[in-house]
Amino acid sequence: MKKLLIMTTALAATAGAAQADITVMSWGGAYEKSQVEAYNRPFAAKTGIAVQMLAADNPAAPIKSMVESGNVTLDVADVEATDAARLCDEGLLEEIDPAAFPPAPDGTPAVDDFLPGALTECAVASMVFSTVYGYDTNRFPDEKPATIADFFDVEKFPGKRGMRKSPKPNLELALMADGVPAAEVYEVLETPEGLDRAFAKLDSIKSHIVWWEAGAQPPQLLADGEVAMTTAYNGRLFSAMVAENKPFAMVWDGQVYEYELFVIPKGAPNLDEAMEYIRFATDTQRLADQTRWISYGPARKSSIPLVGLFEDGKTEMGPHMPTAEPNLANALHSSFEFWVDRDMEISERFNTWLVR
Template sequence: MRTHIKAQCAALAVVAFACVSAQAAQTLNVVTFGGAYEAAAKKAYFDPFTQSTGVNFSLESYDGGLAKLAAMEQAKNTTWDLIDLESNDAITACDEGLLKKFDKKSLGKTSDFIAGSISDCAVASMVWSTVYAYDASKLKTAPQTISDFFDLKKFPGKRGLRKSPKGSMEWALIADGVDPKDVYKVLGTPAGVDRAFKKLDTIKKNIVWWESGAQAPQLLADGAVVMTQAYNGRIDDAAKKDQKPFKIVWDAQVYDYEWWGIPAGAKHADEAAKFIAFASQPKAYADLSKYIAYAPPRKDAIALVDKQRLADLPTAPDNFKRAIQINSTFWADNADEINKRFQVWLTQ
């Protein structure tokens, strides 16, 4: 009798553990860049996946980088199941074993993806761009080129820049006369780095630094700056949803992919992989463009995007004339060294 009771208890314990595990797996912990993109991803990716599978999401915002992920992995206490990554971080995280390898077969026809939008450890979630924007109600003359961003005489006032050398260094060189196609060739030399910092020196006293993507349109709205570097989707969102008189200057836009990756120690890695496959289908990509002006990295999704909406995307022909793709390998290899100099430069 006592043995029978023990057996029943053991069976109940197994069932209880299974129930707890199943319940825990019903929530994926996701870290993103927050703001308008997270809101759009919720509508295009997260909510439909929840409706399809019953799996919910717990969302956390950050501003990029791998320090926290590396610390969690080292401590073997990874609380993230899915992470939103910039390209150089996706490359570095994969190289350092911080991300799981991804089964590309789950994506379907991989030839439909834009070249370079699938890696060993991550899949592109969209194509986004760093641009600069201005408040059309406050500038009589509209700036048109990246050189105008650096022209304090013609366009006096404060400039907003992300507190990072990435993007700003490229702009500084182009504004100083370097052809966009030669930017990384020049930036890959000590003289080129010096040249970029020297150009940034010309506006340094007028720079207002921001660290979160949501801060850029807010700086414009508050009148704290007359122009600001920003993510194109944030400005489009402010202009269309909040009716702000903001305009984008597409000249020298620095475009890139955003990536989904699964931390190596993710507790719900299987569910996270299923989500990535779900979010990488043509309809999901096209749906994201409805809610924020980021482009699909999958060619067969383009036909599903409204033609009028296509004009707002970084990859639209008129917007893409002098675009440069961020060289993620360059930044993966050089970010630490340039960041150290950038931090010193900020204090000088």
Template sequence: MSKTTIRTAALALAALTLGAGSALAQDLTITSWGGAYQKSQDEAYFKPYTAKTKIKITQEEYNGEISKIRAMVESGKTTWDAIDVDAATAQQGCDEGILLPIDYSKFGGKDKFVKGSTFECAVPTIIYSTIYAYDADKIKDGPKTIADLFDTKKWPGKRALQKTPFGNLEFALMADGVPVDKVYEVLKTKEGVDRAFKKLDTVKKDVVWWEAGAQPPQLLASGEVVMATAWNGRIFGANKTDKRNFKIVWDGQLQDWDLWAIPKGVKSLDATYAFLQFASSPEQQAEQTKYISYGPALAAATPHIAPDILKDLPTAPENAKTALANDPVFWGDNGEELRKRFNTWLAQ
């Protein structure tokens, strides 16, 4: 074989190797929460994106531990390209510098998303809510307002509340007459916190505390409680899968977000942004609502949602009239102190 032939073959091999490396660099590893939620992402985002681009998506699962993201970044071995995070992780990860700032110009600007849902280091994907519900087979003309959750005279019986100050303090203030747009303003004061706990005192002896998302539907189904706070998707799932007749009370719902974040040291920033742009299209966000009852964070997605699906989403105009948006900065600043007080209150 001549030197020229050998050189040509070597160059060809190098080109093939480089090409293979580029293709592999485009493959993505995306981490989310598992379960029905990640299944909805698979149907709405992962499978369609692979079909469109031929880019392989490897899925991983976690339980929201920021420690896993931190350890990966600090080791210099970032293997996750995009991560589905909650609001608290989006805020903390940005403050710690382990999540990259988002270039919102790639999505047409922040105003394309539902007001209040955008974060510096995470782009919103879905909106879900903590609500309360009752069994319409057991209560024919059921409660309708957040105040009814605390009215044990009109609605006697046990209530299931999540074992955390988050949500319960907001619900207590709204039930006590604080306007939605003033809740966090009041909660930032000592008097406001005292007022919230005083309202919780009125139902404390009637509360069954839950800690896992599967518990509220179970408690309602067994008749152990007459009302239960829950994540709206859990109630929808019980109705759809188990043929329950649980009714959601949307008044005073506490809305929260899940968001896509990009960890520092990501191996292919351009490829990750390309996926996030796809996942942030109105059509794909509307597609996800076919598989799970969470609202799209992209405002333009709503017109693409069928009316029979929209009615069950927290973002439906009729359901969102009195919605309160979670303030992750407030909880980041005050969460530890409020959790201590809540635990002390529980023990009293």
């Protein structure tokens, strides 16, 4: 299914600029706002290079068709780890020299300062985000959902459930809800029996599921009363809870966390400027600055001590990071290796399951 692309924000280096100098595709919403404030505005001010933002349900989707048609209009895209690995393997991305990135303030080379696996030959991570679930506190005034198993328990906690219309990470969540320890999820899921078990668990709530595709949808589904609980990106729920004062609560148990990475499509029209942008955006200070607007963890070790307050000037952001120690008690690091190898096969089964 082709994704609808929505032009959202243009930043000009000077008032009245006719056209942006680079085009960056991201995910929209609170996440895009954090990039505009932490990266784009200071980048334009420093370099005179303006940044136009485009939003998509999945920024990886257009890259293949653009590159194969020879009509690449994007300079940078923000994608998930599985998509970055797949696009790189298919030769659809520009290579990135790890030595080109600035060191940490204490001189630690970038290759040692980035978290493990965050700096690759075709991509560089900016943030660690997580899929968690949230619920409307008004729907559960007495006993509160507290575990990933509770999300699948529609008898104890009645109501519709929102889930991303994708096998990833629903299958992982299903297995953890069915009692599989996080450390064993992929060992189980790579077997036919484990895959059957995950789909069987999803079957148990299938009639209660409202599917979402764009990151902005889950908080809206909760706000509109269409669901009692929904999986969501942790930053979207945080923004709804803290910035918009919505009566929601977030459950970290069973979170599935992964990297969000910058890539440059092969044949990007402004390659040098694109590289300059991602080097700037992923330096120590910029990654720490982004947490002022969204609760995603920086992908550089040197950025973590610099994490401070939310834009409201009072909310400490450290405890709201996916990588905060209490939030990792029962957490799963998404395996891009698993999904790169099996995505097509499992997605075909998932799509067939959807219409059964």
